[in-house]
């Protein structure tokens with residue numbers, strides 16, 4: 001599969017990716033290599049990476065706990081301390097082997113340690129392959145508030161080996177699929193339709209689709225690396241999706257939602273808002289909602305949930321001058337940024353989601 005090149009980094013795929021990684025490592029004068037893993041990728045993915053690495057440079061492994069709850073500045077302090085104790089210097093390289101938590105957090109640790117060391121992302125989840133590890137967004141959560149602390153700084157290479165997905169459960173694959181569906185909705189109707197026709201995700205289906213998603217994201221990020229304009233399109237579904245994800249993270253009664261599961265709900269809600277505010281076609285609203293309901297488990301919202309979720313919108317990173325700025329769709333493939341939405345309409349959107357859920361379940 002062809003590599004995807006940008007001015008700042010390259011994305012390499014499968015077997016070629018390890019050749020490129022070894023070339024890169026051996027062309028630089030690195031003092032040490034550190035590999036950041038979590039408890040899962042330590043067990044399931046590190047042996048494969050180690051079997052491909054060909055270098056005389058000494059390698060140290062740093063492990064963090066797995067899960068969104070550990071995407072914190074405290075975890076960063078732990079990693080910075082270990083780097084320091086193990087003698088990392090500015091010529092050290094950090095390889096981030098994991099899902100979005102490891103690649104976001106590792107990218108941030110590398111970007112700030114001694115004012116910045118080089119890093120490479122090796123995503124092992126579908127979500128990280130198609131979104132988190134590409135485009136240089138790094139950072140951690142602030143309490144339950146998603147990705148509030150961070151910097152934009154790309155590693156030199158992203159290495160996508162889709163065989164890491166073998167060890168991933170279906171619900172994690174579907175979580176990544178949500179970001180791919182989003183790529184279709186903001187850029188390419190035919191791509192969205194192809195994705196909705198996959199009943200069970202297999203690795204064969206995924207290879208080309210992952211490449212396509214990264215290509216779509218690359219075009220957007222290359223045009224607007226620091227998110228002043230069209231990069232905001234990638235936030236479609238995320239304004240409400242992030243608020244829902246945070247709400248579920250902080251709630252003791254609610255079961256935690258994976259990022260993509262929350263974004264899938266956010267996309268239904270924001271398609272509804274688009275139909276009310278931008279005349280987004282009703283047929284497409286129903287088509288998208290049915291497609292998402294057929295892929296993801298439905299979530300029950302009740303009236304008590306709406307206010308705290310709306311309250312969380314004030315922390316969205318796209319907000320300016322006290323306004324909550326939504327990305328909505330005029331049509332599939334035609335997003336509009338900086339849309340203001342009255343709270344009543346958000347409640348209507350939740351009611352629409354609930355009605356559709358009940359109809360699907362009955």
Ligand code: GLY
Pocket residue numbers: 131132134135137231234235
């Ligand atoms: N995850 C959205 C972006 O990278 O801009």
